[in-house]
Amino acid sequence: MSDRIGLAVVGLGMAAKPHALALKNLQDQIDVRGCYARSAEARVxxxxxxxxxxxTxxxxxxHDPxxxxxxxxxxxxxxxxxISLFAGQNKHILTEKPLERTTEAAAEIVDLCAASNVSLGVVFQHRFRAASEALAKLMDEGALGTNRVVRAEVPWWRGQSYYDEPGRGSYARDGGGVLISQAIHTLDLMLSMTGPVAAVQALCATTPFHRMEAEDFAAGVVEFESGAVGSIFASTASFPGDAESLKFDCxxxxxxxxxxxxxxxxRDGRVETFGSEATTGGGADPMAFPYDWHKSLIADFATAIRAGHPPRVTGSEALHVHRLITAIEASSRSGQKTQVVKG
Structure with a gap:
């Protein structure tokens, strides 16, 4: 392997823009060898x-060596x-979230990459924000003390035109609605700070604001394995949309x-701030956010490949948020508190 990672890019739709901007800034580390989409017009x-x-x-x-x-x-x-095609040719995999539409299918991908002895990374770029990293450091060092209460809120807005794209917000293409397509980022970041959820009681619904198959609203209460408790709110029916937030009472x-x-x-009266304000795609424009976080994540993935160690966000880690989403959906269907399946 040369100093630069040879990279294939497959899938060139709306979500590809921040990746492309990041790759333009990583040309000293990454050599883009080819970009593919089924649509010739989109490729060109x-x-x-x-x-x-x-x-083409x-x-x-x-098969390109x-x-x-x-x-x-x-x-x-x-x-x-x-993933089966590229992993079968010993190519490492960095995939957008979610891993797949269901937890079972996501686990199949994790197992496939492990059997092929290739690295599997997942694009959870919110972990790479400066503010997220500052909080992770405070948590790891124990500076905040024991975490007792968690609040995760994703009050986003998507107009109907967003869901008019064929397959969007469906189980067949996306695997669900706001939970797996939008809130998954915040929920993954939450779990990276708190550790696993033990149980959840939740309600999912589709509001009159949207014509779609899956949910555009989800809310629930959670019990963490650590003993902390918390709440989750996620929606794409919250006009005009606001930034997602995570709050930890320690x-x-x-x-x-x-x-x-x-x-x-x-508690001693001090107030400290870290990071800088940035848009996050919570309003009508889903791509209204900077690409810096993607750049850091892709650079970490490239470094991990060269060094022969796992990236910061692995496929196995991504299964935690998949299992939580599955439990939230199951709780809504049953109307009962639901245990989160352990890996």
């Missing part, structure tokens, strides 16, 4: 816009076959993450 437009080489045959791209890894940005229903102070800023209110 993407490659012309960002100056990357076009790939995904099989040839997978100069390709070390795959960046996969397709919808969830198009993941398994492509023995030595409370910490709030919102819009890329961490605010810590210490």
């Amino acid at each position: 437009e993407f490659c012309k816009t960002y100056g990357f080489p076009e790939a 045959d995904v099989e040839a791209l997978a 100069t390709v070390d890894a795959l960046l996969l940005i397709t919808p969830p229903n198009a993941r398994l076959d492509l 023995d030595n102070g409370s910490a709030s993450l919102k819009s890329g800023v961490l605010t810590v209110h210490w």
